[in-house]
Amino acid sequence: MRRWLRENSLTLAFTALLLGALVGQALSGQAFYNESAQDAGLPTVTLVEYLTSSQFTVDVAENWQSEYLQFLLYILLTVWLLQKGSPESKPLDKAGRESDEDQKVGPHAEAGSPRWARVGGWRTALYSRSLGLVMGTIFLGSWSAQFVAGRSAYNADQLQDLQEPLGWTGYLAAPDFWNRTFQNWQSEFLAVGSMVVLSIYLRERGSPESKPVGSSHDATGVEG
Amino acid sequence: MAWLAGGLLVLTGCSGQGNAENRNAEAAALAFVSSARTSPTSACDLLAPDTRKELESTDGPCDSSLPQQAAERDGTVREVQVYGKDAIVHLSTDTVFLARFKDGWRVTAAACTPQGDRPYDCKIKGD
Numbered sequence: 001m002r003r004w005l006r007e008n009s010l011t012l013a014f015t016a017l018l019l020g021a022l023v024g025q026a027l028s029g030q031a032f033y034n035e036s037a038q039d040a041g042l043p044t045v046t047l048v049e050y051l052t053s054s055q056f057t058v059d060v061a062e063n064w065q066s067e068y069l070q071f072l073l074y075i076l077l078t079v080w081l082l083q084k085g086s087p088e089s090k091p092l093d094k095a096g097r098e099s100d101e102d103q104k105v106g107p108h109a110e111a112g113s114p115r116w117a118r119v120g121g122w123r124t125a126l127y128s129r130s131l132g133l134v135m136g137t138i139f140l141g142s143w144s145a146q147f148v149a150g151r152s153a154y155n156a157d158q159l160q161d162l163q164e165p166l167g168w169t170g171y172l173a174a175p176d177f178w179n180r181t182f183q184n185w186q187s188e189f190l191a192v193g194s195m196v197v198l199s200i201y202l203r204e205r206g207s208p209e210s211k212p213v214g215s216s217h218d219a220t221g222v223e224g
Numbered sequence: 225m226a227w228l229a230g231g232l233l234v235l236t237g238c239s240g241q242g243n244a245e246n247r248n249a250e251a252a253a254l255a256f257v258s259s260a261r262t263s264p265t266s267a268c269d270l271l272a273p274d275t276r277k278e279l280e281s282t283d284g285p286c287d288s289s290l291p292q293q294a295a296e297r298d299g300t301v302r303e304v305q306v307y308g309k310d311a312i313v314h315l316s317t318d319t320v321f322l323a324r325f326k327d328g329w330r331v332t333a334a335a336c337t338p339q340g341d342r343p344y345d346c347k348i349k350g351d
Contacts, residue, residue: 040274040350041272041273041274041275041350041351042272042274042309042310042323042332043309043323043324043325043326045309049309053308054307054308055308152307152308153307153308155305155307155310156307156308156309156310159307159310159311159312159321160310160323160332161343162321162333162336162343162344162346162349163342163343163344164312164338164344165305165307165312
């Protein structure tokens, strides 16, 4: 058990952080919603009502979709694009999908290689792109959830302001949808860009996200 | 993480847009419109607290002021839209805004005239 905890500590820590942050978001979001509702003489919501509300759902979904887009783009762009000196980049001579031998597929698979890496055909082709495909699917799913819940939350605000609600195509063109989308995207791209550049010159001893402390600034695609 | 995203989509579907609430909001709007001029006491009980308070502060007791502000009685429902605890009911003679309180749907604004892209101009509304 202790060994299992140690070998999975990274996942466990981030799962705990995620759940803690979701609880914090739920409680503070409910308080904020009820504060506005009371000021306007409108009905307040219980925690359960808030958790199933479009307001909570859109606030979660708009953040999730941008995280998965960030990872999708990061995973795909690092196949072909390079950054000299960054541990986030592949070595400068390794751009592209690389050889079957480097990627250990088909006849180059090893004893512990996943089965679909070994068998070839469509299974290996699909498995070779599975990370991007799943990230992309979750991105599209959560962006769709943002769209559906965002329209509902926006229309609730419209009604409270005695205004006409928007239909589906109306909300697709609405500043509310794109403002939520772009404000989340910009922070994700900033985060990746910062990491790519800062890790050229700065170090964090022991982290695989950093180069070894003594690596030169020119060393590319090495990790600590 | 894929199951979390799936859960998010389920939550989206649960986001307070059930047909039951459409019917409840419609019933409250119809009850209000049909009684505003003939049985104002009943209609006044269907007003949201702040809306009733605003009406009485400007026009006097609800029982006497409501019939003067309310739209024509006979209206058929053309469309109902519900988003969480907020609803709009378009009738042939009026547009009514409602909110769902603990004791049911209450009218937050009525006798409303559209103003294009601007908010509706409502004779009966809260502050």
